[in-house]
Amino acid sequence: MKLFNRQKILLNVVEELNEKNIKSRRAIVKSLFLLKEEHGLGKEILFYNFFAYKQGPFSHLCFHDLRKLRDNNFINEEETTITIEGKKFLNQIGRKHENTIKIMLKNFSDEKKIMDYVYKKYPQYTIKSEMIEQKQKKASPRFFTIGYEGKDIDLFLNVLVSNRIELLIDVRKNPFSMNFIYIKGALMKKLKDAGIDYIHMPELGIESKERKNLQTKEDYEKLFEKYRKVLPMNEVYINRIIELGTIKRIVLLCYEADYNLCHRKEISKIIENKGHGMVNL
Known part of the structure; x- marks a missing residue:
């Protein structure tokens, strides 16, 4: 099995934690989090x-990587200790990253210190x-849109959770994706785990056959011009979105990262014309 750089970093973190007799997946995740936030690993490699x-x-x-490493016998069943086979990858990340991991962990003698530091600083x-009492006020209702293009599920959820999204409305005609995690069933599960509700409104989507061979801005404009003509016939769904957006923080989901190349922009225009602000995430 060929390992990605992030997986090699993961193995080195597990080993360093083991040397401190810290054996928990929670400590592993928080250590990787600190490597990204405070030591910039996400800027140098895909992390x-x-x-x-x-x-x-x-x-x-x-x-996912921990399970994969376990299944390939690089870490033990508890996913907290490296096997002999896994140790072969410990010297493959370069001295710089090895030192970064050691420096990051030197001030933490146990899992509690790692957790306390992360909770206080971030x-x-x-x-x-669920480990602390939640005292924050409920955020005000608001309308957002987002495209999942180019986002892994963790980055996607970070954007939603940090903006206190409560409900995602999927405006794709067909909630299918080449990225499995964004297929309706899988996405619903991840959203539910993150405390976010899901509604699918295929009535506001565009047929896949209409989206073929879109190459230029003119192609997109022709598509959206046609879409604008049929959109008023689905006003009942627009009104439902507005109704929900006045009581919850909602986000309209489609694929395109570029808001201007997505039909959710046309939906947003109607909502804005009815007096409600929209924010693209």
Whole structure:
């Protein structure tokens, strides 16, 4: 099995924690979080993203990698100790990254110190935590939009959670994606775990056949001109969005990262014309 750089970093973190007799997946995740936030690893290699979850900053991709490393006998069943096979990868990240990991962990003698440090310095990642009493006020209702293009699920959830999103409205005609995690069923599960509700409104989507061969801005404008003509016929769904957005913080979801190349912009225009502000995330 060929390992990504992030997985090699993960193995080195597990080993360094073991030398301190710290053996928990929670400590592993928080250590990786600090490597990204305070030592810039995400700027040099493709690394993990994190979002506020039940025990502070969390990464689905990290847990996925831990399971994969376990299944390939690089770490033990508890996913907290490196095997002999896994140790072969410990010297493959370069002296710079090895030293960074040692420096980052030198002030932490146990898991509690790591957790206390993260919770104190990064309170924005504790807003969903079940380990502390939550006292924050409920955020005001508001309308947002987002495209998932180019975002892994952890970065996507971080954007939603940090903006206190309560409900995601999927305006894709067909909630399918080449990225499995954004297929309706898988996405609903991840959203539910993060405390976010999901509604699918295919009536506001555009047929896949209409989206083929879009190459230029003119192609997109022709598509949206046609869409604008049929959109008023679905006003009942627009009104439903407005109704929900006056009581919750909602986000409209589609694929495109570029707001101007997505039909959610046309939906947003109607909502804005009815007196409600929209923010693209």
